[in-house]
Amino acid sequence: MDLIGATAAWLSDPAHWQGANGIPSRLFEHVALSGGSLALATLVALPLGLWIGHTGRISWLVVTSANAWRALPSFAVIGLLVPFTTVLDANLGFTLYPTLVAMVVLAGPPILVNAYQGVADVDTDLVEAARAMGMKERQILLGVEMPIALPVLATGIRSAAVQVIATATLGSAFGFGGLGRFIVLGDANKDNGELFGGVVLVAALALTTLGLFLLLERRLVSAGLARRTAG
């Protein structure tokens, strides 16, 4: 059977759309893991990046190490983490944790670097004007620097999100569920329909996520920055 036909057949088989190993539950696992790790990474990296961008403190250190960090291959990070995370929890250690930790570790740097860069690039005259009008430092950061840095900042979160969805796929090789499971099983069973069905699903999820983030950005970024006429 040709590849496209096999993939279409596998995807359209109703049996693959139900049960604990069905596409919806794998999709849910994938989205939950990706969303969870993205949220965790954002929670840590965003405030840190904003603060470094605002104060300029230790920026060289953080940006250099974040960029070096980015060079690490995701697969290696997950593999390296397995022995450590099994200590945390013997059951989940082999499944959820290595992938989750690796994803947080991988999603952090782009968020951090972009948050830093976005804030650091805000015109210093503008920041001084805000200060001269009697804004407190926190008000300057949240009311001026962050909204102006939003396009750059959102790019960081968006690329982290896409990266996290890709990385969650790799997690399946280490025992975690998610859409990658179909790829692993398809490969093991020599079932090309399942293998490429998994690939298509992951790609579709990544593109959908990208689209949703772009829509959200369009809503959140001020028309004054996007240079769109109001309305």
Place this chain on the structure above:
Amino acid sequence: MMADEAGRAGHGSGSRTGAVSLEFRGVTKRYGHSAQARGAVNDLSLEVPAGAICVLVGPSGCGKTTSLKMVNRLIEPTAGQILLDGVNVLTEDVTELRRRIGYVIQHVGLFPHLTVGRNVAVVPALVGWSKERQLARADELLSLVGLDPAGYRSRYPFQLSGGERQRVGVARALAADPPLMLMDEPFAAVDPIVRERLQDEFLRLQRDLAKTILFVTHDIDEAIKMGDLIAVMEEGGRLAQFGPPDEILAHPASDFVARFVGADRGLKRLSLVTIADLELAPIAASAPPGLPTFSPSTKLRDALSVLLAADSRGGVALDEEGQPCGFVTVDAIASALAEDRQPAATRSGGVTRQGATGVGAAAGDDS
């Protein structure tokens, strides 16, 4: 007139919305160990009465912007005191202090992500005015600076011309009705024609507002036009001379000041005096028809220029109703320079300034 404005503002200063007096007392700012560093200020002392415009002028690096920024404590002085109505700014809460001081800079610093209306309402929002009051105030100020609120309040800064941005910048600085305004080269980023119009409009506004204004420029002509008082600063952050424009032009205190104000300082002085200030000769019955005519608000510099261009030794001064009321001669204009004029006598307020544009146009028609 300055004295009147200062007096009027004096009554209101208790309410905080009038004007405050500003005093630099032995203010020094050093960068590193060098007293000569760019932007350093050396033992600056001067007093600006409430309601007056004081212009700090000098070559770049002379410390004028540093001096301005020490008032709202964007820069902290190394030594000395800056007093607003006798209160040292260093003893005040810095945020409270800044919210009471309007600030306008060359590149305006409008927030690109906020609409014009919200830009103007930044300080009112910070000090907790209600939404309705903020909106009403923004509209009021946009009208004040000549921008129709309905057409402008929802626009973003990128949709404005340079001159419009500068107006919004002034409106924003005025929003919380601050008794003191700091203006750092506020009109430098626009073309000369727009600059002249903004200057004229600002002076007209200031006649009603009577704020105390500290104004920084490197342009001596702007200093002469805008200032009730001019502080000329030289390299090393020293005050070279402080006084009303006519005094600086008539009696430069040093070679530096003389060079800085320029060889045409005599002509510049003439731009401080109007036909209305001149003692007019009676119109001779034998006067030929077709002589140049001047409104009372015409600056002597422009009148002289018109007379020279028309190759005429004299012209006819008109009164407010446009009726001939006297004869103006080149000699009479020249003799105006011989007098030492008090600032109150020479600065006949906005009438002078309003007239400037009209005469410019008239002179253009002649040539």
